[in-house]
Amino acid sequence: MVDGVQVEETALPGIGVRQDLVTTSGRRVGVVSYRTGRRELVLYDTEDPDAGSEVIPLTDGEADALAEVLGAPRVVERLATLQEQAAGLVTEQVPITPGSPYDGRPLGDTRARTRTGASIVAVLREGGVMASPGPSFEFTAGDTVVVVGTRDGAAGVAEILARG
């Protein structure tokens, strides 16, 4: 159970296990995991909620990718709220715009922590998340930089990334 979402788990004797949940919008979504390791994503019919109207087989890689796409930003978000609650720190998500002076330059060049005291804790890129990027990490336009620090510090990093 995550945040009050109830995942129902049912054994499929001889085959594997099915997990499903009903979304707030009233749709049922399920995953059938075979003992052989095969996985299927099942979207249930709106008229007949017992029947899967779409069954999508997923390879291991695809399942991992989907889990990452759905899970990663949520993890960062939750991390952020936790920190905010803990120490009065703020978390900002700062975009790297095409005109940014750091488009194509490494993180180290910004000297963000030295100059503002705030830290760059993660970079979101193409639906994925790169946690704790090192000084050699290169920004590209379209990245979203997750900054944690005091309100002024985080604003300072946003200023650096936008104007240098």
Next chain:
Amino acid sequence: MHPATLLIELGGIILVLGILGRLARRIGLSPIPLYLLAGLAFGEGGLLPLATSEEFISVGAEIGVVLLLLLLGLEYSASELVGNLRAQAPAGVVDLVLNAAPGAAAALLLGWGPVAALALAGVTWVSSSGVTAKVLTELGRLGNRETPAILSLLVVEDLAMAVYLPILTAFLVSAGLLSGTTHLLVALAAVSVVLVVALRYGRLLSRLVSTPDTEVLVLGVLGLALLVAGLAQQLEVSAAVGAFLVGIALSGPVAENAVTALSPLRDLFAAVFFVFFGLSTDPGAILPVLPIGLALAVVTMATKIITGYYAARRAGVGRRGRYRAGAALVARGEFSIVIAGLAVGAGVEPGLAPLATTYVLLTVIAGPIAARVVEPAARRLSRPPTAVILQKFNSGR
């Protein structure tokens, strides 16, 4: 016996089975009916009677039964069986009463006597887990909410076989009621002991057989299954049950690896088993029993749909899902042939073999079709006629 002729015949048969299997796959059918038909064609009075390979096929058929049941047992762990039995026991009872009764009644009406009635009751009772699982997979229904109810019912049937087969064997081998009862008590005691051992010491047994080497695993598990099956037969408990119990006792990674390693072997010998059953059936005897077979098939397909409907309703599934559950269970297959094979082998009523063949052929062909059409048909029937007309009108525009 000339070895060259033996190889030529065997090669010919297996090649024909391969072609039939490919054909079955092409038209989306279970290969079981085609294997049975091939057996009919190769048998006495058939198109291509065999000369030398019958002996090998008869031994192969016995190994086929052992492998069929062993792999079925490997699919489940003992705790899974007990859990499903608890959850689906009422549906299991409905299943037994509704589906065994027509078979028993038919045999009694034909004047075949109580032992044949017991056998035919088993033939009409048990659904084909192989065909049902295949249909559910092909129609993408494994995620459906009625599916656990269907699978549980199959598990309960399989477990019930562990009790039914010894009972049947006991009555087949002994004519009198008293000696039959003695046999039965011995058989049931043996089954209970093995089940308890499987529940308690299954893990230990699994560890003993466990090995990373596929070859050693195949030899170990197959050897164990054949040995226990033979001993079970010696005790007149039925070889099939012995193999099934070995399968249940093995669990965890050993069971999974053994399923992968033994599946091709099972496919080969199970095909041989179906051919052998066809061989022992006289094709000329089919026509006279066709009307009875047809009537029995129609009645027990209806009772199976009711059974599935009930089981799915107990699981809280909606009306449409209940019909789907019923229709998915319609096919009878491997178990029915195993049961009929036991009875025919013991010399009970010669009419049983052609009737069972006809019956299984009909239901196994109708099964996958029923799974597709029953639910839409039921939905159409239950809707008021005006709604149907309106829908036709709308779709026509």
